[in-house]
Amino acid sequence: MIRSFSVFVLLLFYTTILHADEANILEKIQSSARSWLELVDAGKFKQSWENASPLFKAKNSESDWIKFIDQIRTPRGGIGARYIATAASASSWSDYPDGEYVVLQFYTTFIKKGLAMETVTLVKSQEGAWQFLEYSIK
Numbered sequence: 001m002i003r004s005f006s007v008f009v010l011l012l013f014y015t016t017i018l019h020a021d022e023a024n025i026l027e028k029i030q031s032s033a034r035s036w037l038e039l040v041d042a043g044k045f046k047q048s049w050e051n052a053s054p055l056f057k058a059k060n061s062e063s064d065w066i067k068f069i070d071q072i073r074t075p076r077g078g079i080g081a082r083y084i085a086t087a088a089s090a091s092s093w094s095d096y097p098d099g100e101y102v103v104l105q106f107y108t109t110f111i112k113k114g115l116a117m118e119t120v121t122l123v124k125s126q127e128g129a130w131q132f133l134e135y136s137i138k
Contacts, residue, residue, distance in 0.1 A: 056131075
């Protein structure tokens with residue numbers, strides 16, 4: 001009986017640690033996404049490109065990115081609110097090499113255009129930082 005209880009306590013302890021680690025990782029990922037989104041929200045499109053992953057930069061020139069993001073974000077106006085809707089991870093993504101990818105979706109209200117769904121994809125760099133890879137808005 002004591003042995004069973006000890007095993008239960010150990011399992012509970014390790015499960016709690018794993019859950020705390022997962023929550024901490026998600027906080028870091030969400031923080032990276034929100035920091036990048038803040039650049040876009042502030043109209044700092046050049047800086048948003050500069051802070052993107054090398055994978056993104058290899059496929060998107062700075063001028064193409066600035067033109068694209070300006071066309072889809074500027075007409076929407078400022079941000080009213082942004083709430084995380086979903087988060088998912090993957091070990092492969094579209095035309096990119098295998099790695100660690102996370103897709104975050106946000107419900108976002110814009111002052112001029114109302115509610116939209118923003119999707120931000122991040123990739124984990126070799127240094128362990130989460131960097132912007134893709135963005136869409138619907």
